[in-house]
Amino acid sequence: MAEPAVRTGRHFMQGNVACAEGALAAGCRFFAGYPITPATEIAEHLARRLPEVGGICVQMEDEISSIGSVIGAAWTGAKAMTATSGPGMSLMQENIGYAVATETPCVIVDVQRGGPSTGIPAVPSQGDMVQARHGSHGDYQSVALAPCSAQEMFDLTVRAFNIAEQLRVPVYLLADAAVGHMREVIHIPSEDRIARAERRLPEAGADPFAIRGFLDEEVAPMPIFGCGHQAHVTGSCHDERGMRNVVDAEAIDHFVRTLAAKVLKRRGELVEVEAEGTEDAEVVLVGYGIVGRAARAIARQAREGGLRVGSARPLTVWPFADRELEELCGRARRVLLMENNLGQMLPYVRAAIGSRVEVEALPPQVLGTLHRPSAVLDKIKEVLR
């Protein structure tokens, strides 16, 4: 183990590699995946790096088994991750619901590409945003982060692991082919400056029958395997001890409400929005991920031209930043929602601020490419005319 888990220093690094390094820095010691463009570099990098730090990297037979083995590993106490793109994301959905139901901490990286179906593998897209919210069946809350740079591929992967550990939830990192494949300078802090959260465990030697390892809004201690906890882990409706109840409507009511409340109670800590120049803005450009970064640059350009334009970029996509956007954009004349899709988040933004501000979806002229600044500036001028 000559190589350190945390490669402190300045690096010129690909976004996907930065994500893999972020996982290692967060304490990830298990990765399972299946090759898919544009996410494969994460698996390739971890296949070399995980054994150096005493971890396990395995290529499974498909994405269903990739997330399955990640969940299995997480129940042994490991911090575990998988990485994929749209088609694999679709295959993983059932088991992601299982991770929600069983309160299994894990990280799912989706380096989005053009869809639907096989679509176009290496072209960036933000087409899986709502799938990350509602893709698995049943009623549940999601947590998803959207990085805009190689640096954030590192930082937000660490954050995703920390949220997963603290809340015992699967956490999505919703990247895309642009941030996954771009190369930038990133700074990896020293190990002692990286905040790492660890899941709460039952007390050593606790009576297995007395452990309440599930369904606590304050997040139950996780009765991981191999400690004599006699954990009973099931995706079926269950009680605080994990015991199945597939008969009583009251049981599923309690199950669904508690799992949702666990996330919603911490909404304030989870939601993060970066904003600039929104205080007096007449037009606010809202975007997330790489498009949010472009929105910020275009807003700055507009300011230089004397236009009162601001930008807001949710780093947390789910839970949705409705209150934050209301605060940031509520006084503007117009919100232009920039996404690399045909307006997936529009209903959510409209629900948050539509009664106060006119919200308009502004996809790029050509889906799969970044917005042309001149086109956005023209649109801003048209609004302000």
Add this chain to the structure above:
Amino acid sequence: MSAIAHPLGKYLRPGCEVTTFCPGCGDGTIAQSLLRAIDQLGWDLDEFVFVCGIGCAGWIPSPYLAADTLHTTHGRPLAFATGVKLARPDRRVVVVSGDGDLAAIGGNHLIHAARRDLDLVVICVDNRIYGMTGGQVAPTTPPGIRTTTTPLGSVERPFDLCRLVEAAGATFVARWTTAQPRFITRSITKALQHRGFSFIELISQCPVHYGKMSGEGGAVEMLHGFEENAVPLRRAAQLSPEELAGKWVVGELVGAGKREE
């Protein structure tokens, strides 16, 4: 209060002494054979992780065994078990599930787990039907058998699961019927000591769905049928394929004699 306790009762999760299995189901025989094997080896249930899928057989460990238990999504127990075993190689990981779970929806994981030869014990309860959903055709249902989704009789050929996993690379393979519980226990004992992928197919009776629809009758009649139609490996070698039609070749088909830990 009676002081008499079942000798295997100590392995049951407190509060789970009553099963939900239908009258006459083979799952009880299999649960007992599995626990006898563990008891004979003198191993602690705390060393185990049981992984199971969806279907009646998945309810053998979940929740009855007082051990770490991962009751997964349908068809995926081998995928989950792979993660458990890779991350904690010191655990004894046993997968208990049905033919529909392991061979239909989970068929790809079955052959790949066998190919990897990961140190897992897979107990496949083969009742030749989907019991939990009420008696639909399975990839193990023999041709001609009527089920709720093949009202005129199944027209497909069934899998020979033992040959399938052998071809995929399994290093210990055995098949028994629930009419042979002592042999089941013996093979599970060997599988638990075998290093590598072990697969045990247990032909089991589902009198409620299979027996009724196929005309094989209730549990007793079905068990008699198992006794009549189970052909030991050595005798099977002397029979022609025609003579073996409709029979089960039972025994330790691959890896017999390997006992080393």
